[in-house]
Amino acid sequence: MKPALPSDLRAPAPWRRPGLWFAAGVLALVVASAASLDLQWQQFLSLEALHSMGRFLGEFYPPDLSPGLLRQVLVASWETLAMSLLGTGLAAFGGLLLALPASRLQAGERAWLRMPTRWLLNALRSIPELVWATLLLISAGLGPFAGTLALACHTLGVLGRLFAEALENAPTGPAEALRQQGVGRVQVLAYASLPQVLPQWLSYTLYRWENNIRAAAVLGVVGAGGLGQLLAFHMGLFHMGKTATILAAMLLMVAAVDALSLLARRALMR
Amino acid sequence: MNSAVRRAPLRDPAWRSRLALCGALLVLLWPLLQATEFKPWILLQPDSLAFTGRFLASFWPLAGGAEFLTMLARESWRTVAMATVGVALGWVMAVPLTLLSTAALSVSALSGRMARGPFWVRQLVRALLIVLRSVPELVWALVFVRVVGLGPTAGVLAIALTYAGMLGKVYGEILESGEQHAAQSLLRNGAGRLQAFFHGLLPTCAAELSFYTVYRWECAIRSSVVLGFVGAGGLGQQLDNSMKMFNGAEVASMLLVFMALVALADRVSAGLRKLLG
Numbered sequence: 001m002k003p004a005l006p007s008d009l010r011a012p013a014p015w016r017r018p019g020l021w022f023a024a025g026v027l028a029l030v031v032a033s034a035a036s037l038d039l040q041w042q043q044f045l046s047l048e049a050l051h052s053m054g055r056f057l058g059e060f061y062p063p064d065l066s067p068g069l070l071r072q073v074l075v076a077s078w079e080t081l082a083m084s085l086l087g088t089g090l091a092a093f094g095g096l097l098l099a100l101p102a103s104r105l106q107a108g109e110r111a112w113l114r115m116p117t118r119w120l121l122n123a124l125r126s127i128p129e130l131v132w133a134t135l136l137l138i139s140a141g142l143g144p145f146a147g148t149l150a151l152a153c154h155t156l157g158v159l160g161r162l163f164a165e166a167l168e169n170a171p172t173g174p175a176e177a178l179r180q181q182g183v184g185r186v187q188v189l190a191y192a193s194l195p196q197v198l199p200q201w202l203s204y205t206l207y208r209w210e211n212n213i214r215a216a217a218v219l220g221v222v223g224a225g226g227l228g229q230l231l232a233f234h235m236g237l238f239h240m241g242k243t244a245t246i247l248a249a250m251l252l253m254v255a256a257v258d259a260l261s262l263l264a265r266r267a268l269m270r
Numbered sequence: 271m272n273s274a275v276r277r278a279p280l281r282d283p284a285w286r287s288r289l290a291l292c293g294a295l296l297v298l299l300w301p302l303l304q305a306t307e308f309k310p311w312i313l314l315q316p317d318s319l320a321f322t323g324r325f326l327a328s329f330w331p332l333a334g335g336a337e338f339l340t341m342l343a344r345e346s347w348r349t350v351a352m353a354t355v356g357v358a359l360g361w362v363m364a365v366p367l368t369l370l371s372t373a374a375l376s377v378s379a380l381s382g383r384m385a386r387g388p389f390w391v392r393q394l395v396r397a398l399l400i401v402l403r404s405v406p407e408l409v410w411a412l413v414f415v416r417v418v419g420l421g422p423t424a425g426v427l428a429i430a431l432t433y434a435g436m437l438g439k440v441y442g443e444i445l446e447s448g449e450q451h452a453a454q455s456l457l458r459n460g461a462g463r464l465q466a467f468f469h470g471l472l473p474t475c476a477a478e479l480s481f482y483t484v485y486r487w488e489c490a491i492r493s494s495v496v497l498g499f500v501g502a503g504g505l506g507q508q509l510d511n512s513m514k515m516f517n518g519a520e521v522a523s524m525l526l527v528f529m530a531l532v533a534l535a536d537r538v539s540a541g542l543r544k545l546l547g
Contacts (some may be wrong), residue, residue, distance in 0.1 A: 134510070250406075
């Protein structure tokens, strides 16, 4: 006869294992989703579709490198970069202003504005940049201005929340020490709380900038300026050579921004 | 004795450099404002203001009606379904790519340096992952809409490819940053790579891997709305249609439903965290 194992070494009963429930739930959701969508796998995986896919990809080569297009791409790339920078910058500034009412700086503080501000930030955050862009086109008109504002709106929601959380999680020692000395609230904020969270805030901002350069590149598809506008135009006309050049520019710019942001963050960490 | 007591400077000692930094930023700002045609006063022009006002005023009362609400429910489900199938397909692609690319399962690396062949295979797979995730999903969708036509297939494929790249990269990082000891002992004693993965790496990393996957699913729901704007169906496409007809009431209802959807996904993933954590 085998000796009984102590209870904490025995495998739990199957219905007590959350992992199994999780896996079953995921499987059910995936099956239900796949069944309810009219996906055309046969059509997509047929030999004919693969042929047309191959032909389509083949048309990307050779990329169009005529000086006229290159100049256009360069201008659009600069526009995209400027949109991402300005959008992120505006959002960081707004986030700085909204993070203060959205956080409880002192234990036991009432913080009346905390919940309403957080709701506002959540609403801003849950609408994607592209949807913001289509909404803002109505009042800002076609072009990069609407795109910049759209990036700023979504990013403000994200950064405001991250900033507020960083502020609330910062060690309270220095602020408390100043407060004990009778230093005013504004000065406590400027000399104790902000210096502590600033590196983290900058690092969050850089991370959002990496995200925003990707978003800015495609915002033009709805008419909000930048490389995306050029891409949508040439793709719509089936100028595949030109499309290839624009895509390459997009990838290069994203890679460059990633590298730059990585370097900046390393410098911050040091 | 008084010399020991130095008064703290009343002025911020670093004010000069701070001021210089602000000035430099302002100078850099100018070309950016030029490039983005940043003219906030456009928003305040009377006709633009009147138009915006009329559009916003038409938000209330929200669109109702049984027909509209059924459509809304159907399209919301399609949005979630597109995200779910897309992430599932991306996951199916990401798992083998992760197993190929992670250095945590390298046998030759056990004895110092990784052999040249396996090293280059891993670099190649990593490059593939980078390409997959650096093309935005909207661009993939534009490509697939041309090949398979309008509809959710293009959206699912676009999400699957981008998310395969993201999941593959982060899965690899999670596996490499986890506890390596168990897997390495297994490999040293002659276990296969898959055995080492299932018994050495997976047990310690499973929670983190599933958190990240659920988080990505949440992001995919947002992506799938956006993909609707290029014809992949779902909430995004309806939103685009209503926007083109300036039907403020429908736009407002859809935005509210969409925010609720995102909040719900947020809750579900927080609940799962608690359940698994």
